[in-house]
Amino acid sequence: MIKxxxxxxxxxxxxxILFQNETINLDSNALTRVQKSREAVERIVREGKTVYGINTGFGKFSDVSINEVDVHALQLHLIRSHACGIGEPFEERVSRAMVVLRLNALLKGFSGIRVEVLERLAYMVNHSIHPVIPSQGSLGASGDLAPLSHLALVLVGEGFVWHEGxxxxxxxxxxxxxxxPLVLEAKEGLALINGTQAMTAQGVVNWLEAETLAxxxxxxxxxxxxxxxGITDAFHPAVHQARGYVEQVDVARxxxxxLQGSQLVTTQGEKRVQDAYSLRCIPQIHGASWQVLGYVKEKLEIEMNAATDNPLIFxxxxxxxxxxNFHGQPIAFAMDFLKLAVAELANVSERRIERLVNPQLNEGLPPFLSPQPGLQSGAMxxxxxxxxxxxxxxxLAHPASVDSIPSSANQEDHVSMGTIGARHAGNMIQNARRVLAIEAFCALQGSEYRGKDKxxxxxxxxxxxxxxxxPSMDEDRIxxxxxxxxxxxxxxExxxxxxxxxxxVSVQ
Structure with a gap:
């Protein structure tokens, strides 16, 4: 259990939490902070003070005062009206991450939400009740309003969930x-939806999958x-230590x-003096992608523990x-950067695939690895x-973060588009995984031709x-x-x- x-x-x-379905519990000191913050909100309501998000409208309606009798209706109207996500839902793992991350942010005690709401979110995690959340419709500031509204709807008994398949x-x-179902009190609807947890949740899943893929x-x-x-001299530690990038050194190692114990690889001059870049520069190319993963990890772990709603109570x-703090620019940049790292893993993999199948480049392997070249096309x-x-x-690698379209009657006149960047990064990881799957298929066949025992x-x-x-490619198939x-x-994996x-060693 993770606290x-x-x-x-x-x-x-x-x-x-996401891959082994680990359960969670809530730190008692954090709950004390949450309770104090909630008491402050209740005092504001009692005293009739005007505070944004507690007894005012939202966005361009921030100047509209709300009567105390309408505070409950305000929260319900907020999440219903903002639950306008569209498109296919986020995958269930991303939805689970979203609940965990929103809960963790609210535990900081700056949001004025009741402990009861946090306990319900924890119940959802521990009983695998995951909101069905459409993946499109967020600008990434003021946070991920549409996706998180679909999460909040579940608490009040509306919307849909994944449960038991x-x-x-x-x-x-x-x-x-x-x-x-819960009845949301003052500020609680806003506290639930004003944050970056959709882009960050997708970003967390992206990073975990990208790390494995790398x-x-x-x-x-x-x-x-x-x-x-291939020539292994290019991986000699001295070469990479001479440049100094730890990630490059790690990849070479x-x-x-x-390759230790292989009878198939060669040394300089044994067959040729040097390899093409897609082989010789694997530590430099892959190592640079690891550098990006290190940057993205740092930003995600900050955002995972950040207070990202508005207003904040101190x-x-x-x-x-x-x-x-709801503005998603840091994660938007991180996701756009991650896209470059993933793209390059696929780019260089495709070049190695070409060398495996091209009879002019593949060192005597059958053309297109075909068992009967001409009659059978093989891996062409x-x-x-x-x-x-x-x-x-x-x-897909075009940066989402360079775009901004004003919203809320120009009150919110610059947005991050970070959730678009995170979604596109997820799509690119899937594509890159399939490219590497193709390389694996061809490498399995090529090494089989050379001699598995070697x-x-x-x-x-x-x-x-x-x-x-x-199975081996002994004839053409689908x-x-x-x-x-x-x-x-x-x-x-x-x-x-x-x-x-x-x-x-890399990215620890």
Whole structure:
């Protein structure tokens, strides 16, 4: 069980919550802060003070005062009117992350929400009740209003949830459990929806999947090295220490580990003096992507523990400030940066695929790895598919954060588009995973032609692991099935199943 404090949630804990369905509990000191903040809101309501978000309208309506008798209706109208997300829902794992992150932010005690609401959010996490949240419709400031409104609807018994493998109405799941939906009090609707948790939740899932993919790209590239009689001198530690990037040094070290004991790789001058860049520069290219992952990790872990709603309540309610912590610019930049790192893992993978299948480049392997060149096309069109995915990623890599369209009658005149960036990064990770799945398919076949018994022991293990569900290419077949099997297997892996923490020095 992981304790949420609002202060120190990290990506490893999120991995456990999202991938191992770890449960959570709430820190008692944090709940004390929450209670004090709530008392301040109740005092403001009693005394009739005018404070944005408590007894005023929202956005351009911030100058409209709301009577105390209408405070409950104000919160319900807010989340209903703002629940205008559209498109396909976020995947369930992202929805779970969104609940956890919103809960963690509210535990900081700056939002004026009741402990009862936080306990209900924790119940949802621990009983796998995940809101169905449309993925489109957020500008990323004032936070992720539309997605988080769909989350908030579930608390009041509206909207839909995933539960036990089905999508069902929220009122039905509460009824089945004998629990009454909540009635939101003053400020609670705003506290629930004014934040960056949609982009950050998608960003967290993106990072965890991208980290695993970056590790997977190394053994796949190593197997390609074997299939092409690659030169290992380029991975000599002195080369990478001379440049000084720790991530580059780590990739080179891990590549040599994968290739240790291989009889298929070569040394300088044995077959040729040097390899093409897609082989020789693996530590430099992949290492640069690891540098991006390090930057993105830092920003995500700050945002995961940030107070991002408005207004914020300080000094037991004596100081209430309308600010702009809901603006998603830091995560928008981080997601756009992550897109570049993922794009390059796929770009260089596609170039290695081309070398594996091209008879002018593949060091004597059959043309297109075909078992009967001419009669059978082999992996010819797999390279086409990889090229298509890489090209699609190039269009998705356009930064979402450079765009801004004013909203709320120009009151909110600059927005981040961070959620669009996070969604596109997720799409690019899926595309990149399939490109690397194609490289894995071709590398498995190429190394088989060279002689499985000559592979390094570690790569023989990988060969056996994947051959258990992807047979050798002894004749043409519908290869899309094979690629999807590999892709699904890769998606279900975690970084820790590839390397121990001691082995995987990068981005710790």
């Amino acid at each position: 949420l404090t609002g202060e120190n949630l990290n990506l490893e804990e999120m991995r456990s 089905k999508q069902i109405p929220a009122y039905e799941v509460w009824g089945n459990k004998g629990i009454e 590790y997977q790209s190394e053994w796949i590239a190593a197997m390609t090295m074997e299939a092409l009689h 891990r590549m040599l580990k994968w 000094e037991d309610g004596e100081v209430i400030i309308s600010g702009g 069109i797999l390279q086409y598919a990889a090229a298509s995915l890489v090209s699609e990623n190039k269009t 592979m390094s022991p570690l790569l023989q293990d990988k060969w056996n692991e994947y051959r258990a569900f992807v 290869f899309s099935t094979d690629i999807e099997r590999i892709s699904v297997h890769m998606k279900n 975690t970084a820790s199943s590839i390397y121990t923490k001691k082995e995987a």
